[in-house]
Amino acid sequence: MIWDPKHESMDREELRSLQLDRLKKTVTLLYQRVPYYQKAMDEAGVRPEDIHSLGDVSRLPFTDKTALRDNYPYGLFAVPKKEINRLHASSGTTGKPTVVGYTKQDLETWAELVARVATMAGVTDEDVVQITFGYGLFTGAFGLHYGLEKVGATIVPASVGNTGRQIMLMQDFGATALVGTPSYALHLADTARAMEIDPADLGIRRGLFGAEAWTENMRAEMERTWNMKATDNYGLSEVMGPGVSGECTHAAGLHINEDHFLVEIINPVTGEPLGPGQEGELVITTLTKEAIPILRYRTRDITVINEDKCACGRTTARMRKVCGRTDDMLIISGVNVFPSQIETVLMNIAGLSPHYQILVSKKGYLDVLEVQVELTDEMFTGSFRDLEALEVMLRQKIFSVLSLNCRVRLLEPRSLARSEGKIKRVIDSR
Ligand code: DLL
Numbered sequence: 001m002i003w004d005p006k007h008e009s010m011d012r013e014e015l016r017s018l019q020l021d022r023l024k025k026t027v028t029l030l031y032q033r034v035p036y037y038q039k040a041m042d043e044a045g046v047r048p049e050d051i052h053s054l055g056d057v058s059r060l061p062f063t064d065k066t067a068l069r070d071n072y073p074y075g076l077f078a079v080p081k082k083e084i085n086r087l088h089a090s091s092g093t094t095g096k097p098t099v100v101g102y103t104k105q106d107l108e109t110w111a112e113l114v115a116r117v118a119t120m121a122g123v124t125d126e127d128v129v130q131i132t133f134g135y136g137l138f139t140g141a142f143g144l145h146y147g148l149e150k151v152g153a154t155i156v157p158a159s160v161g162n163t164g165r166q167i168m169l170m171q172d173f174g175a176t177a178l179v180g181t182p183s184y185a186l187h188l189a190d191t192a193r194a195m196e197i198d199p200a201d202l203g204i205r206r207g208l209f210g211a212e213a214w215t216e217n218m219r220a221e222m223e224r225t226w227n228m229k230a231t232d233n234y235g236l237s238e239v240m241g242p243g244v245s246g247e248c249t250h251a252a253g254l255h256i257n258e259d260h261f262l263v264e265i266i267n268p269v270t271g272e273p274l275g276p277g278q279e280g281e282l283v284i285t286t287l288t289k290e291a292i293p294i295l296r297y298r299t300r301d302i303t304v305i306n307e308d309k310c311a312c313g314r315t316t317a318r319m320r321k322v323c324g325r326t327d328d329m330l331i332i333s334g335v336n337v338f339p340s341q342i343e344t345v346l347m348n349i350a351g352l353s354p355h356y357q358i359l360v361s362k363k364g365y366l367d368v369l370e371v372q373v374e375l376t377d378e379m380f381t382g383s384f385r386d387l388e389a390l391e392v393m394l395r396q397k398i399f400s401v402l403s404l405n406c407r408v409r410l411l412e413p414r415s416l417a418r419s420e421g422k423i424k425r426v427i428d429s430r
Contacts, residue, residue, distance in 0.1 A: 001119055001124070002119065002120075002312075002313060002314065003115050003116040003118075003119035003120075003151075004112070004116055007257075007259045008116060008255070008257075008314045008315070008316055009313050009314050009315045009316075010259070010315055010316075011315070012307070012315055015258060015259060015315070015316075016054055018259055019054060019258065019259070019262050019287060020051075020053065020054050022259075022287035022288060023051060023054065023057060023262055023285065023287060024048065024051050026285070026286065026287055026288075026289075026293045026295070027041075027048045027051055027060065027295070028048040029078055029293065030078060030293055030295060031047070031048045033078045033079075034075075034076055034077075034078050036067060036070075036071055036075060036076055037061075037076075037295060040061040040063075040295075041060065041061060043061070044059065044060065044061045046059045046060060046061075054262065057262060057264065057285060057296065058264070058273050060285075060295050060296050061295065061296065062271065062283065062295075062296045062297075062298050063294055063295050063296055063297050063298070064297070064298045065092065065093055065098060065238070066093075068092070068098045068099070068238065069092050069093065069094070069096060069098065072092075072096050072098075072099060073099040074099070074101070076292055076294075077101055077291055077292050078290065078291065078292065078293055079103055079290055079291055083103050083104075083290075083291070084101040084102065084103065084291055085101075085102055085103055085104050085106075085107055086101070086102045086107060086142075087099060087100070087101050087102075087137075088100050088102075088137055088138070088139045088142070088237055088241060089137040089138075089237070090137075090138070090139070090236070090237040090238070090336055091329075091335070091336040091337060091338060091341065091402070092338075092341070093338045093340050093341065094338075094340055094341055094344045095341065095344050095345070095401055097137070098237065098238060100139075100237050100238060100241075100291075100292050101291040101292050102291050103290040103291045105290055106240075106289055106290050106291050107146065109260065109288055109289075110143060110146065110147070110240055110241065110243055111146040111147050111149070111150045112147075112150065113147070113240070113243035113244075113257045113260060114143055114144055114146065114147020114148070114150070114242055114243040115147045115148075115150040115151050116147075116243075116246070116257060117147065117208075117233045117242065117243055117245070117246030117257075118144070118147055118148050118151050118153070118208065118246075119151060120231070120246050120247065120248040120249070120255060120312070120314075121206055121208045121229075121231040121233070121246060121247065121248070121249065122205075122206050122229060122231075122249050123148065123151055123153055123177050123206055123208070124151065124152075124153070125151060125152030125153055126153075126176075127153045127154070127176045127177045127206065128153070128154040128156060128173055128174050128175045128176050128177070129148050129153045129154065129155055129156065129175065129176070129177040129178070129179055130156040130158050130166065130169060130170055130173070130175040130177070130178055130179065131144055131145055131148070131155060131156065131157050131158060131159070131179045131180070132158055132159070132160055132166060132178065132179060132180035132181075132184055132185075132188070133159070133160060133179065133180055133181070133211070133334070134159055134160040134161075134334075134403075135157060135159045136403070138237075138334075138335075139235070139237045139240070139241025139242060140210070140211050140241070140242060140334070141157070141159065142241075143235070143240075143241040143242040143243060144179050144208070144242055145157060147242075147243060148179070153177070156169055156173050156175060160180070160184065160334075163187065163188060163191040164191060164195065166188055166191075167188065167191055167192045167195055167197060167202070170202050170203075170204065171197070171202060174203060175202070175203065175204060176203055176204060176205050176206065177204060177205065177206040177207070177208065178204050178206070178207045178208070178226070178228070179207075179208045179209075180209065180334075181209065181210070181211050181212050181333070181334035182209040182212065182214035182218055182219075182222065182230075183212065183214070183333065183334070183365050183366065183367060184333070184334070184365075184366075185207060185209060185222055185226070185230075186218070186221070186222065186225070186364075186365035187364060187365040187366050189222075189225045189226060189365075190364050190365060199225050199226045199227075200225065200226060200227035202226070204226050204227075204228050205227075205228050205229065206228055206229055206230075206231070207222060207223075207226060207228045207229070207230040207231070208231055208233055208246075209222075209230060209231070209232060209233070210232060210233040210234055210235070210242055210246075211242070211331070211334045212331040212334050213321075213322055213323050213324070213331065214232070214321075215323070216321075219232075219251070229249055231246065231247040231248070231249065231251060232246070232247045232251070232254060232321055233245065233246035233247065233254065234246070234254050234301075234319070234322060236284075236299060236301075238294060238297050238299075239261060239284045239286050239289075239294055239297055239299075240260075240261075240286070240289065243257065244256065244257060244261055244284070245257065245318075245319055248310060248312040248314065249312070250310060250311050250312055252310060252311070252318065253306050253310075253318030253319060253320055253321075254318055254319050254320075254321065255310065255314050255316045255317075255318055256305075256316055256317050256318065256319055257316065258316050258317060259287070259288075260286065260287050260288045260289075261284050261285070261286060261287060262284070262285040262287055263282060263283065263284055263305065263317070263319070264282075264283040264284075264285075264296070265278060265279075265280040265281065265282060265283070265303070265304070265305055266280050266281050266283050266298075267280055267281075268280060268281040268300075268302075268326040276304075276305050276306060276307050276317075277304060277305075277306070278304065279302060279303070279304045279320075280302065280303075280304075281298060281299065281300060281301065281302060281326050282299045282301045282302070282303050282319065282322075283296050283297065283298055283299065284296075284297050284299060285297070300325045300326045300327045300329065301322045301324075301325055301326075302322065302323070302324040302325060302326060303319045303320045303321075303322050304319070304320045305317050305318070305319055305320075306318045306319075306320070328426065330358075330360060330426065330428060332360055332367045332369050332404060333366065333367045333404060335402055335403060335404045337369070337402055337404070339358055339425055339426050341401055341402060342356070342358055342371060342398060342401075342402075343356070344401075345394070345397045345398055345401055346371075346373055346394075348397075349390070349393065349394060349397070350379075351375060351376055351378070351379035351382070351386075351390055352373050352374075352375065352376065352379070352390075352394070353373065353374040353375065353376050353413060355373065355374040355414075355416050356371060356372060356373040356374070356416075356425070357371075357372045357373075357416055357424065357425060357426075357427065358370075358371055358372075358425060358426045358427070359371075359372065359426075359427050359429070360426070360427070360428045360429065360430060361429045361430060362429075362430045367430065368407065369404060369405075369406040369407070370406060370407040370408070370409060371394070371398065371406055371407070371408050371409070372408075372409040372410075372411055372416065373394070373408070373409075373410060373411065374410075374411045374412065374413050374414065374415060374416055375387075375410050375411065375412065375413060376413065377413050380412060380413055387410055390410065391408050391410055394408045395407075395408050
């Protein structure tokens, strides 16, 4: 079934003309209402009336996370605050998050686009869907929630954690679909087995997974373990959250909601546009967002676009599963983590040296974050109680920035291995 056949299986020429019309409106709106974009466009020597074709998008300036950080929290909003209905946020590169807002219409559009993604994945109003994303500033839970509500599914807003209880809820409420990160789904399966329940017997027939990269091997494992059809869906808070793209049950690339997002692939080093079939960085321009439209957002995600019609009947372009990034952002238990965020915390605590290492590993299917940091000479000779207090404080500070529990190991001064004077900052052994 196709949720919105008119827009999901549009003639591509017609789609392009709709995109151009919406692009012009977005560019004009941003030029008029957001000083940041007016300045950036003036500097790039382009004005809204210069946009005559979709190709002209490459004349517009790129936007990245720095722009959001420099204009924190509301500087890029294109409507008065009164019209903002909801705020969400994701990780910034340092202490402050990246804030995004939604008008009433944006929330309506968002639910509509997630409804498309959920329908593609095979969810209907007959399903009981357990959402295991954390409800909060993260866009995952609320995004899927309202989209699934639109589809008419019965939602179990279980949120993340308390894994044993999740299994009980699945059993008792008769869940038929599971929403969350792929790694959490694998952990749920392990927990079920520990409770002597075979996950395949739980009746989950659909799995909608996203927010982090996962491989085809993981898909095969998940489908076998749960006896379900597992599909991928992608999005990012800066352009909306989930609902940007999703797989249909043919699982041959993620259908992009192109009537709302104009995508480009660029060479991440030179910024030059690349064509369909060429691998590069995904860049997204929103076409209908009201609260915080965004021009040419550099996602840092690497993919390839395929414009061929899919066997499901949709004509929207598909993006290959995202498996890599052009920057150092890590995704740990579905939470985006920039090493610089952790560094900022460490730098602001007396007694800690700037020599640290971030270790990410797997315990079962769960991600484990450990921060190792060398003490200063003064602190190293301090009392055991002081060291303990320091460890607790560090854990708490990191939690307050990342909402992620981590292990902390305080080390002797000069104990981290240095190769050519440099410490390898991140060791990701997952
Ligand atoms: O993760 C939105 C989302 C929530 C998508 C739930 C799907 C389901 P952010 O927290 O802003 O938003 O993180 C966005 O996560 O740039 C990718 O690097 C990564 N990401 C999201 N979905 C996928 C996916 C949400 N399906 C960043 N595969 C993005 C690989 C993904 N990476």
